[in-house]
Amino acid sequence: MNDKDTLQNHDAPPSAPESEAGDSRLLPILPMSELVLFPRLIIPLALWEESAQRLVDDTLLKDKIIGILTSRQAATEAYTIDNLYPIGTAAVILKMGKTQEGAVRLLVQGLYRFRVEEIVEFCRKMGYRKIGVAFCGGLFSEANTFVRILQKHGLETVSVCCKVGGVPKEFLGLKDEEKVRVGSYETMCNPIAQASVCNSARTDFNVLVGLCVGHDSLFFKHAKALTTVLVAKDRVLGHNPAAALYGVKVYFQRLIKP
Numbered sequence: 399m400n401d402k403d404t405l406q407n408h409d410a411p412p413s414a415p416e417s418e419a420g421d422s423r424l425l426p427i428l429p430m431s432e433l434v435l436f437p438r439l440i441i442p443l444a445l446w447e448e449s450a451q452r453l454v455d456d457t458l459l460k461d462k463i464i465g466i467l468t469s470r471q472a473a474t475e476a477y478t479i480d481n482l483y484p485i486g487t488a489a490v491i492l493k494m495g496k497t498q499e500g501a502v503r504l505l506v507q508g509l510y511r512f513r514v515e516e517i518v519e520f521c522r523k524m525g526y527r528k529i530g531v532a533f534c535g536g537l538f539s540e541a542n543t544f545v546r547i548l549q550k551h552g553l554e555t556v557s558v559c560c561k562v563g564g565v566p567k568e569f570l571g572l573k574d575e576e577k578v579r580v581g582s583y584e585t586m587c588n589p590i591a592q593a594s595v596c597n598s599a600r601t602d603f604n605v606l607v608g609l610c611v612g613h614d615s616l617f618f619k620h621a622k623a624l625t626t627v628l629v630a631k632d633r634v635l636g637h638n639p640a641a642a643l644y645g646v647k648v649y650f651q652r653l654i655k656p
Contacts, residue, residue, distance in 0.1 A: 425463060425512075427465045428453060429482055430469065438507070439507070443506060454491065457491065465486050465512065466487055468482070487512070522551075527554055530599065530621075531555055531605050532560070534560050534609055534610070537629060537637075556601055560587040561588070562592055564585050589617040593619075593620035593622075604617075605627070606627045
């Protein structure tokens with residue numbers, strides 16, 4: 399920092415935890431070139447791009463937590479998901495200052511690794527090679543990105559959508575007017591078949607991406623391999639069900655009041 403900088407202390411805790419297992423927030427992503435942030439490490443950043451500065455401004459209005467990913471390319475090039483390393487670190491903004499030249503200077507501290515990284519590291523340490531990914535059709539893009547990350551780390555994947563088997567909802571006795579889209583052909587979700595596909599493929603470990611409540615329970619019951627959850631479905635809260643717990647004293651008071 400120089401004399402032209404105006405610093406603002408955002409009262410972040412002096413010592414951040416290395417991991418927070420209960421944290422399921424959605425993080426804004428700040429891509430950086432030639433920089434790797436580790437948990438507990440404190441580093442300065444200089445941001446010149448307007449998009450990055452807007453991201454920081456939005457973050458400071460919320461909880462001051464951002465996700466930092468390292469780019470494989472030069473800072474002068476446009477960032478794309480394919481050019482970002484899949485492993486990142488959540489960080490808290492300790493201080494922010496703006497220079498007369500128009501740059502935004504940050505002091506950030508690494509908090510903990512992303513859950514995606516924890517899953518990859520867990521598979522590596524346990525010696526799991528074949529990973530089953532059972533996903534909701536509404537999260538196809540997210541599941542596809544997760545599969546690509548696993549494959550980039552040398553893991554074999556078996557992915558299976560919730561609509562596997564293509565069994566029509568009429569099989570369960572549902573009437574046409576009870577469908578989501580009346581008059582259309584709709585298939586039912588089939589978590590037991592998803593588990594069966596993973597069992598047949600002899601997966602070493604399974605990961606669920608956005609299965610409905612109850613459907614995930616059926617998968618757990620019928621899957622032979624250990625299973626964890628990457629995304630817990632919550633359409634209202636952006637698949638962040640813990641937000642209802644964070645907001646129970648404000649917006650979600652109705653959850654605990656009689």
